[in-house]
Amino acid sequence: MNPLDRYESLVDDVDAFRAACDRPLPSVVRTNGIAATPARVREAFDEGGVAYDPVDWHDGLFRLPEGNPGGNWPYVHGWTHGQEEVSVLPTLALAPRPGERVWDACAAPGSKTTQIADAMDDEGTVVANDNNLGRLSALRHNAERLGITNAIVTNQDARNFSTKPLAFDEFDRALVDAPCSCEGTCRKNPDVLDQWTLDHVHAVAGIQKGVLARAVQATRPGGVVVYSTCTFAPEENEAVLDHVLANEDCELVEFDLPLDTDPGVTEWEGETYDESVTRAKRIYPHRNDTGGFFCAKLRVGGAASDETGDAATDGGGGA
Amino acid sequence: MSDGTDGGTGEAHTNDGQRFDRLPETPADRGVEGRASREEVLDWWEERFGIDSEVFAEYSFWEKGAGKIWIFNGEATDPSEVEAIGMTFLRTRQEHWKPTGRAASRFGRHATENVIELDPAQAARFAAGEDQDLPEWDGDWGYLIATHEVAGEPVPIGVGLYLYDELRSVVPKGSRADLPVVE
Numbered sequence: 160m161n162p163l164d165r166y167e168s169l170v171d172d173v174d175a176f177r178a179a180c181d182r183p184l185p186s187v188v189r190t191n192g193i194a195a196t197p198a199r200v201r202e203a204f205d206e207g208g209v210a211y212d213p214v215d216w217h218d219g220l221f222r223l224p225e226g227n228p229g230g231n232w233p234y235v236h237g238w239t240h241g242q243e244e245v246s247v248l249p250t251l252a253l254a255p256r257p258g259e260r261v262w263d264a265c266a267a268p269g270s271k272t273t274q275i276a277d278a279m280d281d282e283g284t285v286v287a288n289d290n291n292l293g294r295l296s297a298l299r300h301n302a303e304r305l306g307i308t309n310a311i312v313t314n315q316d317a318r319n320f321s322t323k324p325l326a327f328d329e330f331d332r333a334l335v336d337a338p339c340s341c342e343g344t345c346r347k348n349p350d351v352l353d354q355w356t357l358d359h360v361h362a363v364a365g366i367q368k369g370v371l372a373r374a375v376q377a378t379r380p381g382g383v384v385v386y387s388t389c390t391f392a393p394e395e396n397e398a399v400l401d402h403v404l405a406n407e408d409c410e411l412v413e414f415d416l417p418l419d420t421d422p423g424v425t426e427w428e429g430e431t432y433d434e435s436v437t438r439a440k441r442i443y444p445h446r447n448d449t450g451g452f453f454c455a456k457l458r459v460g461g462a463a464s465d466e467t468g469d470a471a472t473d474g475g476g477g478a
Numbered sequence: 479m480s481d482g483t484d485g486g487t488g489e490a491h492t493n494d495g496q497r498f499d500r501l502p503e504t505p506a507d508r509g510v511e512g513r514a515s516r517e518e519v520l521d522w523w524e525e526r527f528g529i530d531s532e533v534f535a536e537y538s539f540w541e542k543g544a545g546k547i548w549i550f551n552g553e554a555t556d557p558s559e560v561e562a563i564g565m566t567f568l569r570t571r572q573e574h575w576k577p578t579g580r581a582a583s584r585f586g587r588h589a590t591e592n593v594i595e596l597d598p599a600q601a602a603r604f605a606a607g608e609d610q611d612l613p614e615w616d617g618d619w620g621y622l623i624a625t626h627e628v629a630g631e632p633v634p635i636g637v638g639l640y641l642y643d644e645l646r647s648v649v650p651k652g653s654r655a656d657l658p659v660v661e
Contacts, residue, residue: 230656284553303580324558325554
């Protein structure tokens, strides 16, 4: 079956949803602020005859209609990184600040890690973890190419991640950009639809629950955890949040994203989820002509130890 | 997801070479034979490229394996048993210390000496990993930071080795790029 069939009941405009999923996505690059400004990247593209289009909701993103994001000087200089538009959203939600301690639990190949380091002005510590040693080499290559100096790379199972190798035992913020069924990337890689199975959905949901629970545990009271996937499956999204809300000391908070989103769903195939999962955001391809995505922001419970404890509520107020 | 296999490549990650040790402040603080000190590393960048040690004041320096130095801008334990800490910066424990191309790219804009500015065609050849004759260079032999102009400003590309009128590109294979010449 085509897994997109099962999500038709969730979207308002089925035809637009299916039509968008069938269209390929353009190559997109993100400006690496550690090395260059968006204006500098534009100048270099102009000088080199590289065609580009702006992205109206993010001035550091450029669509490259001719593809080949690596075939130009800005890329060689580490000024740009090829990254799908929706993939920048979790770091916007995480909103890390210079000097903080941040965990990227499922980090390879490093698009979010490097964006986090950029948002931190390369100051503080971002711990980039992945259980897959082979994919870690891609992460390291990207981090070096972009000139990131504040990352530590670890190779652990995030579900029982140990902070023992680190100089601290809790994080200010954590990102769980979880391994998932990836139907949201079908515009880049249609094979994901052929490879989809319900068994995999259930297996990976168990992993997602374990990683998100560990992220909440490893983050200080008042800190922020962002959960994101590129799947539409409620089993891997709202059900994972519902599980962690019930088992860990945390709550979902309102947050803003700079494009059109739909709220998380509270019912799916006979299951019901905590009402607060509506604070999570679904990004459907037809809304903004992007890939599909899911993003939620959690505040870890308990009294914050200092004034930065309001981190989870800044930029809040809802969509 | 437990990923129990290592692909049978036999990679071992338990030897001392997998551990990051912070560089001692000065040669007098040295506890490990042959290990560079922070002071020597900063002096080297200042002498070779004119980069003021103030540029690196907030960074720490670490050795893993035989002579590979990493630069880091965060908090870490000493030693650190992790996969990576910051970025690779400099190769020591050899007669001529060698900066990494990434270090040149990241910090080369502060350099005032041993910087060679390439024209558009030379820059494209350099990025592709090609060696080229450049007899007009009358500066030192050895490792140079190669730059070219992008939209009116010089930008470091990487590290080249200058010997016998020739600039050898030492851009690693995985980072070589086939680029159009931008005049």
